[in-house]
Amino acid sequence: MKYVIGVDLGTSAVKTVLVDPQGKVAFEHSEAYPLSRPQPNWSEQNPEDWVKGTLVSLRRLIETSGVDPSQVDGISFSGQMHGLVLVDSEGKVLRPAILWNDTRTTAQCRKIEKTLGTKLIDIARNKALEGFTLPKILWVQENEPEVLAQAHQFLLPKDYVRFRLTGDYAMDYSDAAGTLLLNVGAKEWSAEIAEAFGLPVSLCPRLVESFEQTGTLLPEIAEASGLLTSTKVFAGGADNACGALGAGILGEGRTMCSIGTSGVVLSYETNKDLNLEGKVHFFNHSEKDAFYIMGVTLAAGHSLTWFKETFAAEKSFEELLQGVTSVPAGSGGLLFTPYISGERTPHPDANIRGSFIGMDSGHTLSHFTRSVLEGITFSLRESIEIVRESGKEITEIVAIGGGAKNEAWLQMQADIFGASIIKLESEQGPAMGAAMLAAYGSGWFASLGECAEAFIRPAEVFKPNAEQVAVYDGLFALYQEVYGQTRELNDKLAAYRK
Structure with a gap:
């Protein structure tokens, strides 16, 4: 039997699911991690807690299931959206992650609206809200300029975890769409938005499809997780996009x-x-x-x-x-x-x-x-x-x-x-969607639609x-x-x- 693993990086815990080709969840495991609220309206986490939790959950998933690591074809991710992780040129985290439910950025939202006007909706297709990533970057720019000066890339939560697992910087389109820096229709970073706020486009990681392979496991990661260095790792998607796949x-x-x-x-x-x-x-x-x-x-x-x-x-x-x-x-x-x-x-x-x-x-x-x-x-x-x-x-x-x-x-x-x-x-929600991306990326199915037909079965219908x-x-x-x-x-x- 072969398997794929879906990793759902949530706000309070990471969940891993081991899924077979019929869409059956053979085993699952969760690891919790803390949330920090150092000031009113702030919500932060230590990105290392995500990595540690993910590795522990993967190891326990493999140990509990008794599956041979060679049976795992691939891993993919679902992740909490919008959270800002800034890393330097060596991949070191520069400050705690600012999460989606952090609301310190009202002033930065008004600045975005005033600067871009109607162009914001035309390009990014979404309003400036406190939860999104660009306002968080501008908050750091205004309040911690020395931190932003050291930043090589910004990543979203699941992308940082995947970087730590593979050494590869990337972000998929579904998560990038929640940053306010993506030209959603054109599927490319908006130089016009970045330049309007003095941000180099090089701060943005390369864009990939959610089902695209972004590497394999680093040797030390394979050892810590109980998996093999040959295990394929796929980009994954935003939690809501993966929830949609899983449904x-x-x-x-x-x-x-x-x-x-x-x-x-x-x-x-x-x-x-x-x-x-x-x-x-x-x-x-x-x-x-x-x-x-x-x-x-x-x-x-x-x-x-x-x-x-x-x-x-x-x-x-x-x-x-x-x-x-x-x-x-x-x-x-x-x-x-x-x-x-x-x-x-x-x-x-x-x-x-x-x-x-x-x-x-x-x-x-x-x-x-x-x-x-x-x-x-x-x-x-x-x-x-x-x-x-x-x-x-x-x-x-x-x-x-x-x-x-x-x-x-x-x-x-x-x-x-x-x-x-x-x-x-x-119903496994985003974790199942992540597993579907790994299954499709691994070549189990010709399309995500075909994967959904195999994995998802209605149980009951409630009529109005x-x-x-x-x-x-x-x-x-x-x-x-x-x-x-x-x-x-x-x-x-x-x-x-x-």
Whole structure:
């Protein structure tokens, strides 16, 4: 039996999966690492923690499975997007990595907008948001100029790990699209954007396809991981692009809804000239010459976790959700907006905060729980509606992540989205997408689409209930009013947040 390994470099842990040619996960392993918040709004990690965690996870994967290292054809990666790693000419890290959820760069975002104007959307196809990489580089330029002066290349998290494993500098298009330095349509670094901020284009690594081989394992890495120096290493992709691969989003109109800490609606696109004016993200896919439209709810699953820990800490998630089906659609006139961490789509607003609207003395814990699920799903529908407005017909949506684990929530998604929701037989998310890139790169399949047919199998379909759809359509219209009615109030309240 031969295998490939998918490595998913997340924010809190690295996950490795060993996958056979039928797409079956034979073994998996995770290694956690710390997150540092040295100042308010800062979020950093030590890139060496990623490397150590990856090597430990790979070794334990091989040891636990008992697989002979010669049976592993290749490795590929999925990684947290946007994080900035600066290295010198010898590959030494110059400062801690600044992560995607670091929000210190508001001033730099305004500078980018003022400097580039409409060219930013025309070239990079995305708005300047604090999470992206270019604002982080400009923050270093302004606050730590001596660090940037030493920088030879900037890398994203998974690219740094792959560099340490192979000695090769590279970045794939799907991750490069989230830097604001890529000409997304032309698939090349934008000299115009780089030069506008006094950055040499040489700071950007060479661009490769996600399935492209970028080397083999260095001898010391092979020894530490329990693999062979001949093991092929493939570039990999951004976590959302790999999540899309792992859900089979490889054709026009195919759409995915992923609910984890954040929530993502992602739809496949082939028109490189599509310009949605930054209403949603527009990134390169891990499939060659394909793209995806993506909307993000910052606090999707996080809203449910916050609610449980704050109001029902003694209950498990299963116990908390048990009463949801006894409450009718609309939660007895209770609306929740999941803006507890600010919002991304369609409102890129760091000041907005969440609301429960319509509380009365008849509402129980189950009413509040259902309203949280409905509010998260309404927020994701806003992204779906933007995709539909671009001309796409969305009748089926693949559900992955925590939101795919509860049947009541899956049915709620079908009713709120007005589309059939497909639950997969085995859902490994970005790790499976990374494994698919390694399988395709290793020559197991003629295309990523063929790989998806072999690896991904639907388990269940939840169809929308016409009566519930009508109720939710009315409630969604009310939900959309809440942002505009509370925005000014939240701006004023921001001064009181400590």
